[in-house]
Amino acid sequence: MTETRPMPPVDDPVPVDVDAPATTVLPVDPAPAPHDARRRGPRRVLAETGYALAAFPLGLVGFVLVVTGVAVGGGLTILAVGLPVLALTAVVARGFAHLERSRMRALLDREAPTPTYAAAQPHDGWFRRVLTPLRDPQSWLDMVWAVLALVTGTLAFVAVVTTWALVLGGLTFWFWQRWLPDQPDNRSLAELLGLGDGRGAESALNLALGLLALVLLPWVVRLVALLHAGLAEALLCSRASLQAEVRRATGGRDAARDAEARSLRRLERDIHDGPQQRLVRLAMDIGRARHQLDQDPERAREALDAAYTQARDAIDELRALSRGIAPPLLVDRGLGPALEELVNRADAEVELRIDPELAHGLAPHVEAALYFVVAEGMTNVAKHSGAATVLVQVEREGDVVAANVADDGIGGAHRGKGSGLAGLEQRVLGLGGRLLLSSPPAARRCCGRRCPSMAEAPAGSLRVVVADDSVLLREGLQLILADAGHTVVATAGDGPDLVAAVAAQDPDLALVDVRMPPSHTDEGLRAAVEIRRARPGARILVLSQYVEVSYADELLASGEGGVGYLLKDRVSELGSFLDAVATVAAGGTVLDPLVVAQLMRRRRDPLEALTPREREVLAAMAEGLSNAAIAARLTVTEGGVEKHTQRIFAKLDLHADDAQHRRVKAVLAFLR
Structure with a gap:
């Protein structure tokens, strides 16, 4: 399903x-961890207290190291050693930044994402690699944090220590006051406030203050912890969020383009x-x-x-x-x-x-x-x-x-x-x-293919393999070839089937569609090239929906005849199509007129010596036309065509040989 x-x-x-x-x-996507899973009550207060108390010593150490490093590195920038010192300082600040993010995650249950730092490129030299931290904006934010962390860390430390002292001292004053010296001239806070001058009044006042501090303790601790963490988040994590947003936007844009x-x-x-x-x-x-x-x-x-x-x-x-x-x-x-x-x-x-x-x-x-x-x-x-x-x-x-x-x-x-x-x-x-996507297979389907067995071809007819992924076109080609007296000995719907059919049937000709499964690009053409490589002299007529001169180049790369390249539209011109089938099967070369026209615009040498009329004759030869057909097209005599042909052979330096062989060589020279 x-x-x-x-x-x-x-x-x-x-x-x-x-x-x-x-x-x-x-199922619906799992919901984020419930808020109740976070620390509550005393556990949260203790965690935030630890976070605030540690802020001061860490801030002090970071401040000393970073300020010292910046001062030394800045003072030595006139020398080459100053910049590496600054880079080392940036690395030290980065370490304190990583520590702060870890504390925020562990003690405050905050996400605290880590931004992506600049990395040295493989082609960078050693000096540029050393200075990589200085080229990263986040490194400078880390150093700013190391300086400002002492300020908020000191405030957090003082506020937390003071509040905890009031809580612990006020709530236990009644117990340890007995050991305090009693000076007759000293007046207690309770006495100054008019609450009485005995130890009982003083114990009651301190107990009240302790209870008040206990009530305020979670708020005070949380306030100073959030103040310190807020500054850390702004300096140490904001670029990470921006980078994530940029990555999401870039990914969405790329996905939209790809879609x-x-x-x-x-x-x-x-x-x-x-x-x-x-x-x-x-x-x-x-x-x-x-x-x-x-x-x-x-x-x-x-x-x-x-x-x-x-x-x-x-x-x-x-x-x-x-x-x-x-x-x-x-x-x-x-x-x-x-x-x-x-x-x-x-x-x-x-x-x-x-x-x-x-x-x-x-x-x-x-x-x-x-x-x-x-x-x-x-x-x-x-x-x-x-x-x-x-x-x-x-x-x-x-x-x-x-x-x-x-x-x-x-x-x-x-x-x-x-x-x-x-x-x-x-x-x-x-x-x-x-x-x-969730689609586990519950069953398997099988599909089979049945290939026709080799048939006896009538005398004088051609034995043809037809390869096209469209059943409609395969059937249409079979009907046309059957009407002309030829026999289709096998059909194929993809490249591997075509190669196997040609190997099994050894046909006089293979009619091949350029684009076939599985990728619907040029599998048919690649199969045709593979067949020609394995069986030199195999006759291939390629049919395509588009004019692509590079396809013709690949077919003709072997330098031999017996190949053709036509648009599928030409099949409707039955006379010309069947002539092309016969020409290719006989070892000739046939090209679609549109391919010839593009080649005429693209090719220059070795045809510059040919006259316009000779080029017309050669182009017609490339289309697979006989001398009589060329004479009819150009409105000249067959003798005139023969004279043009001989001059073409001479200008292309094709020596006397079998006439059909020279004709193929002339066409191949024209195409290349």
Whole structure:
């Protein structure tokens, strides 16, 4: 089961909680230690008394050492030895600062965070390393503390000693007064106040003063302890809080940037895997229909029906992508209606609970984050958990808003298994929140793959391996190749499967998509390069959604022919596509015209000696066109094309050899 809980509250700087668990409802984050756990009553008074009494001797020692060190170091700054003395003094002050923070934590139950001190860099010289403490602002604050601590420490010491003396002396005066000498000329305080002149009156007065001091003792001790600790906190801990805030802000900013980058990558991948693939398949089906319209109208009608289905599906996927970028209902009516609509589209039985207080008042970016947390949780439920029932709960918990998605599925969700949860975590961190995931696997799923066995290819046809992560495009390519009389002996959905299929089937040609799982980057291209390295001469025709000249460079790095690089859009031009298939299978080189155009702009040598017409001929050769096709494109005779070709060979210093071999070398020279 999967549970998800996120998001900040009503406005910006409030923390957020997000959990995406998987078992039961996640427990609320443990509350901080209760206030009652701190020292109370006599224990607190004794702890604060010890803190205040120790402040004076520590302050005195620190004052003497730091003032002496500053005086000596400052006086010797005219010499080189003065600065190291000051640096040593800063280190001594740092030690007293660490001791003070430890006392605050141990005796006053205060957090007293330690700031991050400047550290020497690996490339610093020895003298710069020695002076590192002087370049740290906190070191100077430590020295200021060592001086001022004597002032507040003395005040605390005097106040505490005086108060305790009044308490102990007043409460026990009745006992030890009998040993005091009795001078007839001395008048006691009780007598001066008109309370009587006997020892009884004096004992009663001292007892009253002792009781009053006992009542005031906790207040006096706490006041002077807080005065001393307040100054220490301001000088020794304030930068730590500022540094922590800067780290949080920096982390949130970096997380927001990372979340945005992940969102863009995911959007690009969703477009590539969804509408773009369907549109390419649509172009394939329309191309097949045009090709078969005169020869086989019935099959052309079937192709048009398939194209219509692909167009409808592409529209649905574009609509879903638009809803995922900015859900219209969320913008128009708020979080509640948007979540209700999201839940209504789910296949599983979903119970939705929304805190009524959240109907209004949430910032738009918080509402969006809550929506996408729930949406991602629902997506995980649909794709991976196999759950029958789901609970979606959005509620306020103090100063945070938590979104929980819990289900009764198999569990096993993990941040590292895809960009969904990882990207969601970055989105939440960017708002100052947290994503909590609990999804222990309760069962395992297995998936299998069945590869077609090697088929007997008709004479004169090509045996082809088709590799594309999209089932739609694999099926479309299989239909096109089958119509042309070729045999697809194996298909693959990722790079390792492609390598294994080529090794097992030894095909005449491999049609390879550049981007395949698991990372959806260039696994197909890397698999093609690996195949060419292991099987020199293997024929590879790469299909891509984008024009990337660097991909062509990698394919042609071996210097051999039998490779091609086309945009997937070219597949709809069935005649040109099938010609490219035949050319690459025969050992030629075929490049998409857009790639050729970019190479023409990018490459200079060794083609500077070629005339514009010769470059046009060479560019057409790179596209895999025959002399007849080049003559038709350039409106010249085949003899003229042959003359241009011979001059190109001569200018590129390609000696007489097999004509096809020289042609490949000329194209490779053009590309490099």
